[in-house]
Amino acid sequence: MDDRVYIFDTTLRDGEQAPGFSMTTEEKLQMAMQLARLGVDIIEAGFAIASQGDFEAINRIAKEVKGPVICSLARAREEDIEVAAKAIEPAERKRIHTFIATSEIHMKYKLRMEPYEVLERIRRAVSYARNFTDDVEFSCEDATRSQRDFLYKAIEEAIKAGATVINIPDTVGYAVPEEFGKLIEDIINNVPNIDKVIISVHCHDDLGLAVANSLTAVKHGARQVECTINGIGERAGNAALEEIVMALRVRRDYFGELFTGVDTKELYKTSRLLCRITGSFVPPNKAIVGDNAFAHESGIHQHGVLSHRLTYEIMNPEDVGFPVSRRIVLGKHSGRHALKQKLEEYGIQYSEDDLNRIYERLKALADKKKEVYDEDIEALIYQEFMKLSEEEPIKVQHFQVQSGDNIMPTATVKLYFKGEEKTGTSTGNGPVDATIKAIQKALGIDANLLDYSIKALTPNTDAQAEARVVLELDGVRASGRGVDTDIIKASVNAFVDALNRAIMRKEYILQKSQIREEGTI
Numbered sequence: 001m002d003d004r005v006y007i008f009d010t011t012l013r014d015g016e017q018a019p020g021f022s023m024t025t026e027e028k029l030q031m032a033m034q035l036a037r038l039g040v041d042i043i044e045a046g047f048a049i050a051s052q053g054d055f056e057a058i059n060r061i062a063k064e065v066k067g068p069v070i071c072s073l074a075r076a077r078e079e080d081i082e083v084a085a086k087a088i089e090p091a092e093r094k095r096i097h098t099f100i101a102t103s104e105i106h107m108k109y110k111l112r113m114e115p116y117e118v119l120e121r122i123r124r125a126v127s128y129a130r131n132f133t134d135d136v137e138f139s140c141e142d143a144t145r146s147q148r149d150f151l152y153k154a155i156e157e158a159i160k161a162g163a164t165v166i167n168i169p170d171t172v173g174y175a176v177p178e179e180f181g182k183l184i185e186d187i188i189n190n191v192p193n194i195d196k197v198i199i200s201v202h203c204h205d206d207l208g209l210a211v212a213n214s215l216t217a218v219k220h221g222a223r224q225v226e227c228t229i230n231g232i233g234e235r236a237g238n239a240a241l242e243e244i245v246m247a248l249r250v251r252r253d254y255f256g257e258l259f260t261g262v263d264t265k266e267l268y269k270t271s272r273l274l275c276r277i278t279g280s281f282v283p284p285n286k287a288i289v290g291d292n293a294f295a296h297e298s299g300i301h302q303h304g305v306l307s308h309r310l311t312y313e314i315m316n317p318e319d320v321g322f323p324v325s326r327r328i329v330l331g332k333h334s335g336r337h338a339l340k341q342k343l344e345e346y347g348i349q350y351s352e353d354d355l356n357r358i359y360e361r362l363k364a365l366a367d368k369k370k371e372v373y374d375e376d377i378e379a380l381i382y383q384e385f386m387k388l389s390e391e392e393p394i395k396v397q398h399f400q401v402q403s404g405d406n407i408m409p410t411a412t413v414k415l416y417f418k419g420e421e422k423t424g425t426s427t428g429n430g431p432v433d434a435t436i437k438a439i440q441k442a443l444g445i446d447a448n449l450l451d452y453s454i455k456a457l458t459p460n461t462d463a464q465a466e467a468r469v470v471l472e473l474d475g476v477r478a479s480g481r482g483v484d485t486d487i488i489k490a491s492v493n494a495f496v497d498a499l500n501r502a503i504m505r506k507e508y509i510l511q512k513s514q515i516r517e518e519g520t521i
């Protein structure tokens, strides 16, 4: 059996079926381009008969995306198959994926068909699809709840009719790994000519087992895995592509020579592109691509990884394209080893007393604040070692914004810079833009805004909003965060927070270079 595991990405079809994840044609195209860079083997670009928009998106992807096979889903109906064939027609390599349910519950209540009628549909649909392409995939929807002999028969008919890939979906996420692996093995041992086709699996995550089931299936002979970026998909989602690919790569000792064609360095980028396009967030603890996937906060772990990376890390962040290498996060659970490393990063010379003093301050701060950011630690260091004031240089006294659907947004701010009163007024593209510009005018500065994001922390209209800002001021980069029920205030707080850090950081750099010149460091 071949060792190559084909990655069938269904982010743009099953992934898009998740509420809130619909994408426009342009967005789908952008995502498909990135999936091609990622190196997936097949892109299921949509369900062509679902809508004119879906048809057009598949058609554009088929025309413009080179590399992967482009596929459309189709029910076991001639009309669906014709529309799918038309949509994928321009692709260099094309696949029609047709399906019908084979479980009793689906056949009886949903399809209202007798089993013999379903078998007839399979024969007709697969052979009809073969008129348009040599690459036809057939799925027995709800395979894991299908009666065994009937499932074997359905697969046999699909192969006879010309299917080249047989997909075994765990449509409702009902299977458990050992049982699912055995199902694949049984199919291999009981269905005639099964060795002539590729066996695929498509697992849903209703019990949180989609990745485990997919990997067990691969171990038992499946050679195509259907999965999505960030595991998005109908209900609880599909198997997460990044987890499947990295598990196969990291656990070569277990999976043997199995490999995929995915360029793992593109994983993080692809995950974040999907977030940006759909306005969704990846939970921080998400395997492989979550913000905390390579972060260490607790002292014992930090000491371990600082001594030898492999004590607590099974993969390199660089291998999945993580933008920062391992993150040592200082917080409530951190120990002195990690703090020492941070002080050394800042080029600080410290005594054992200094270390203990700053360590106590860190713990006290962490008890008060939910999250301690690198910037908070930096501020502690400034205060302890550079004797910079604990006072933040900029304090906003007051701001006022006028905005509406037929007036130019205008903001006025009054603030204090190191105790001196300053005011500024500006118009802008929106109320946030106008206020940020007014602050800059008041201070007479021109900071370069590198990143700005805002999200609601709860689902109501009175929710707390969290704004984050990354900016650069005179070559010094800093980030800031602001939380408020008023989105403009949250944005102002984040912007001023970042400015304060940039100014303090500038002063710190200046002091350090002066000390160096005086030869005391």
Ligand SMILES: CC(=O)SCCNC(=O)CCNC(=O)[C@H](O)C(C)(C)COP(=O)(O)OP(=O)(O)OC[C@H]1O[C@@H](n2cnc3c(N)ncnc32)[C@H](O)[C@@H]1OP(=O)(O)O
Pocket (backbone or CB within 6 Å): 014, 017, 047, 049, 050, 051, 074, 075, 076, 077, 099, 100, 101, 110, 111, 112, 141, 171, 234
């Ligand atoms: C497990 C999966 O993820 S399957 C994919 C699910 N994805 C989607 O459904 C998204 C796209 N779907 C749609 O846009 C619409 O459902 C459409 C356009 C496909 C069909 O819409 P409608 O014609 O209004 O039918 P509706 O969705 O209400 O019902 C489904 C019909 O398809 C039939 N059907 C369902 N699956 C299949 C199948 N695999 N093969 C043949 N017929 C099927 C049902 O029995 C029902 O038939 P009926 O209209 O004769 O009663």
Ligand SMILES: CC(C)C(=O)C(=O)O
Pocket (backbone or CB within 6 Å): 014, 073, 099, 139, 140, 141, 142, 167, 169, 170, 171, 172, 202, 204
């Ligand atoms: C169409 C099939 C593969 C499907 O999405 C499912 O069964 O979940």
